[in-house]
Amino acid sequence: MNNIFGRxxxxxxxxxxxxxxTKIVIDFFFVIILLFANSWLTYGILIFFVAxxxxxxxxxxxxxxxxxxSILSLVILMMLIQLLLTAPSDQSDIxxxxxxxxxxxxxxxxxxxxxxxxxxxIFMTTVLTVTTPSTSIADGISSLLxxxxxIGLDTKTFALLISMTLRFVPILSDExxxxxxxxxxxxxxxxxxxxxxxxxxxxxxxIPLISVAFKKALTLADTMEIRGFIDAKSRTSFHQxxxxxxxxxxxxxxxxISFSIVYFSYAxx
Amino acid sequence: xxxxxxxxxxxYKSFLHENSFSLxxxxxxxxxxxxxxxxxxxxxxxxxxxxxxxxxxxxxNGEINFDGQIINNSSPEKILMKVRRNFGFVFQFPQRQLFxxxxxxxxxxxxxxxxxxxxxxxxxxxxxxxQIGIEEDLWEHSVFNLSVGQMRKVAIAGALVNQPKYxxxxxxxxxxxxxxxxxxxxxxxxxxxxxxxxxxVSHDINTLAxxxxxxxxxxxxxxxxxxxxxxxxxxxxNADIQPPSTVSFARSIGLKSTPLSIDELADEIEAINE
Numbered sequence: 139m140n141n142i143f144g145r146x147x148x149x150x151x152x153x154x155x156x157x158x159x160t161k162i163v164i165d166f167f168f169v170i171i172l173l174f175a176n177s178w179l180t181y182g183i184l185i186f187f188v189a190x191x192x193x194x195x196x197x198x199x200x201x202x203x204x205x206x207x208s209i210l211s212l213v214i215l216m217m218l219i220q221l222l223l224t225a226p227s228d229q230s231d232i233x234x235x236x237x238x239x240x241x242x243x244x245x246x247x248x249x250x251x252x253x254x255x256x257x258x259x260i261f262m263t264t265v266l267t268v269t270t271p272s273t274s275i276a277d278g279i280s281s282l283l284x285x286x287x288x289i290g291l292d293t294k295t296f297a298l299l300i301s302m303t304l305r306f307v308p309i310l311s312d313e314x315x316x317x318x319x320x321x322x323x324x325x326x327x328x329x330x331x332x333x334x335x336x337x338x339x340x341x342x343x344x345i346p347l348i349s350v351a352f353k354k355a356l357t358l359a360d361t362m363e364i365r366g367f368i369d370a371k372s373r374t375s376f377h378q379x380x381x382x383x384x385x386x387x388x389x390x391x392x393x394x395i396s397f398s399i400v401y402f403s404y405a406x407x
Numbered sequence: 408x409x410x411x412x413x414x415x416x417x418x419y420k421s422f423l424h425e426n427s428f429s430l431x432x433x434x435x436x437x438x439x440x441x442x443x444x445x446x447x448x449x450x451x452x453x454x455x456x457x458x459x460x461x462x463x464x465x466x467x468n469g470e471i472n473f474d475g476q477i478i479n480n481s482s483p484e485k486i487l488m489k490v491r492r493n494f495g496f497v498f499q500f501p502q503r504q505l506f507x508x509x510x511x512x513x514x515x516x517x518x519x520x521x522x523x524x525x526x527x528x529x530x531x532x533x534x535x536x537x538q539i540g541i542e543e544d545l546w547e548h549s550v551f552n553l554s555v556g557q558m559r560k561v562a563i564a565g566a567l568v569n570q571p572k573y574x575x576x577x578x579x580x581x582x583x584x585x586x587x588x589x590x591x592x593x594x595x596x597x598x599x600x601x602x603x604x605x606x607x608v609s610h611d612i613n614t615l616a617x618x619x620x621x622x623x624x625x626x627x628x629x630x631x632x633x634x635x636x637x638x639x640x641x642x643x644x645n646a647d648i649q650p651p652s653t654v655s656f657a658r659s660i661g662l663k664s665t666p667l668s669i670d671e672l673a674d675e676i677e678a679i680n681e
Binding site: 316317319321322326327341343 | 507
């Protein structure tokens with residue numbers, strides 16, 4: 139149970155009590171606001187906001203680190219691309235020069251910014267998923283998308299798809315661990331050999347995972363059909379969403395932070 | 408003595424709470440050629456025990472001695488591979504580990520990984536497929552076109568291809584009908600007679616208790632009973648494990664003995680009638 143993505147961890151935190159719609163809206167706009175940030179001050183505000191959200195979630199920081207660790211290699215790769223491929227603006231911008239390889243301070247700053255954006259985005263989405271059950275996320279998305287159903291979009295199915303995706307990530311992750319163990323017991327080594335050999339080790343793990351995923355999906359489709367999901371009439375939810383005063387306060391705080399980010403980023407230019 | 412656990416702990420990491428013991432201060436020895444049943448309630452540490460045996464996980468503390476090779480939490484992958492070579496592990500639902508284009512390729516997989524060349528691996532794979540009872544005309548078939556029973560057999564063949572000294576089985580009979588169970592038991596008996604040490608984790612006491620030399624019962628990461636099954640099931644049982652139904656039946660009709668199989672029970676009843 140090392141993969142935290144999509145797992146709900148029940149606590150009695152303030153964030154756990156918030157309306158899922160509040161958290162979804164904040165998460166959505168946080169990603170947009172993140173793109174506005176362009177100075178250390180604006181990033182500082184966002185880092186403080188995320189740190190405060192983590193503190194309020196009452197989830198240990200190591201849990202967030204686990205979420206991050208799984209994509210760390212991707213972030214490092216993106217940092218390297220930025221670092222190596224960003225052309226220096228002028229001669230004084232060059233930090234290290236080695237043959238054709240030139241590392242500039244602009245490239246270094248860009249790579250740090252890329253990593254920072256990724257980390258903040260992952261932390262915020264993890265805050266949402268660890269403090270909100272997948273059914274509540276689906277209910278929240280369904281409720282937020284409701285207005286679109288008036289123009290003919292099947293919002294309920296869309297919300298269900300998202301809920302199932304979130305629900306299936308930890309299930310398939312556990313299944314994957316078992317498959318990895320099974321192949322390791324048959325002599326597959328993930329830690330020895332060349333890069334090519336190690337890449338090839340993915341095949342005995344991915345193919346059974348796809349096979350298991352298809353079987354689970356087919357079983358799920360059958361059980362849903364048996365229980366009359368297809369062509370069912372519009373249904374009510376057992377869990378009613380409640381937008382409370384605390385949701386309003388949190389949204390106001392987030393709105394103030396969002397405007398301050400926009401202000402500090404552009405208004406002074 | 409072939410394998411010895413010395414004060415082995417295994418801690419499971421928890422996201423929200425203190426890390427919990429899956430195995431707590433475990434010390435035991437496993438002798439060559441034993442057929443062992445490992446039983447206990449779900450979450451008692453049985454599967455962790457098997458994974459430690461196959462070095463898929465390492466002890467948090469303590470050490471395991473595999474025929475003189477000590478394994479602890481800092482053992483390198485090369486040493487682990489050397490130890491793992493002696494093991495065959497049949498997971499619960501082993502058919503889920505199949506991936507190769509053909510049956511033969513899939514069975515060869517472990518043989519190739521453990522240092523055999525293609526010709527040796529192919530020879531070993533063909534031998535084990537014959538022993539397991541997979542017909543020759545299926546060897547070039549796709550593994551995904553087989554029945555579940557056949558897939559299981561192929562997966563078991565894949566675990567046995569290196570003629571392992573130790574065979575580990577996690578719930579080997581789960582989801583099997585009586586015919587499939589009998590087939591599996593024949594295979595296990597065959598490899599046991601060839602000298603393999605078999606360690607099976609199972610809730611299916613009725614099927615496995617008559618076959619094994621020793622039963623180990625786990626509760627919350629600790630061993631609460633370790634003896635031959637007749638001795639274990641002759642005592643009144645607690646909630647951790649139900650005795651075989653033959654023992655329950657014998658008790659219900661006032662017999663003092665502990666028949667582990669239908670044959671033993673029939674003999675007991677016959678003896679009374681005589």
